[in-house]
Amino acid sequence: MRTVTKISQVRAIISSARHRGQQVGLVPTMGGLHAGHLSLIEAARANDDLVAISIFVNPTQFGPREDYEEYPRELAQDAQLAEQAGVDIIFAPSVEEMYPQGFSTYVEVEELTAGLCGGYRPGHLRGVTTIVAKLLNIIQPHVAYFGEKDYQQLVVIKRIVTDLNMPVEIVGLPTVREPDGLALSSRNQYLNADERQAAPLLYQALTAGAELVRKGAAGPEAAEHIRQMLDGEPLFRVQYVEAVHPETLQSVPYSGPPMVIAAAVYLGDTRLIDNIKMEEGNNNA
């Protein structure tokens, strides 16, 4: 495994792999690797000849009062995990490498970014789509892998790839969870013991909401039930609970799938998100 920090280096490696006819898979990350990332790497390993991951804590997707400074940066440990998982190349650029002076271009998606996290984190998804466009242009993978935990992010990334005709396939993979149901996130390490103990309620509440939908409840009704469950735990502060269409991300008034129920909560200063997707023809949560 090689770790490179320069765009020109990673381009040279990938370009020669492509010339040899190798299929390239990319897992973009901000580091703090956990089993969720590893499941993406595993999928790439099974599907592609060369597996690259990027590790870059992207400043443009953090708001001014968010956790950019605190975000876990543990490259040595990440590199060890990546190597064990069969990664071939880590691309870990500096902020200056990715955003040199004069940088002023953004990739922006309208409509899909108005609600959910986009409504509460202005500029966040623009930062995500911009860095993902850059990484896809730098690495030029055949396939790129993202987790469904960041559901809106996944939909928005698929949108930019379709709309800008980027020559890459985007694969979304299921959220990986702790045994108690908590979705894996690099931010889970911010939680203190009490918060960690309370945290699984987020997924429990979403599961209960999905169960209601399965029994015939409409989206808003399920969302209200979830909100009430979360409000019952004093450590939680709910930011949003929404039942939306899986593709348009518009709030759904109807009952039954297709539907994604998504929520964001604060546990102390830590913001956690999670979601359950119910597909058509399979309304089990």
Add this chain to the structure above:
Amino acid sequence: MRTVTKISQVRAIISSARHRGQQVGLVPTMGGLHAGHLSLIEAARANDDLVAISIFVNPTQFGPREDYEEYPRELAQDAQLAEQAGVDIIFAPSVEEMYPQGFSTYVEVEELTAGLCGGYRPGHLRGVTTIVAKLLNIIQPHVAYFGEKDYQQLVVIKRIVTDLNMPVEIVGLPTVREPDGLALSSRNQYLNADERQAAPLLYQALTAGAELVRKGAAGPEAAEHIRQMLDGEPLFRVQYVEAVHPETLQSVPYSGPPMVIAAAVYLGDTRLIDNIKMEEGNNNA
């Protein structure tokens, strides 16, 4: 020469050319081909193995009261000119092919787009950068060619390619002019006889302004002189005259190069733009 209308068709042709090791050049156009376009095609023909042009009147770069409907569409004549000029492929998609339902992604440049045409045509440059990003992703040329007549457009396109790490070289080529100095433009055919006769004053005024700069005048002084010359012709309505830095496009208070003097005027309903670039170490207009 082949003319194709589908993204999948042009991709298949270009992809097989690239696999054969051919270098691909692209000249993006909105049709209405004139000697300016032909000079770009000629440069591509001299430099690249396969020359593609796109012909697409891009709706997202026209404002609501602009000339999208009237813009020249003369594919048969354009195809004839292109074939004579040695073009290998014309990509002439429909609006639906480029902007299918659900389209909602835009590539946007900040700062550079605030002044000049960007200040008077809100959304215009965003439409340009979005369609150019799409065309570059669809055709994946090694080199793409643009005229310097649309100077701000050229700077902004170089910016998106740099900022988004797009794997393509952008080449800007000098404005081609009529014998009387009028910059070639597909919009010149809108001019009636009186307007056509008055039109060369735009370049004459810019040339006089550049001459003043060469003699030591500061940017704003030269711009004021140009504006007065243009205001002396009753058929002209000046939109802007600006002396700016060639890279930042910021107004320059200083005298001497590097400087671009750019202007936009209306002649009746027809909007014309032109510019003169004075490079460092070469302050001749």
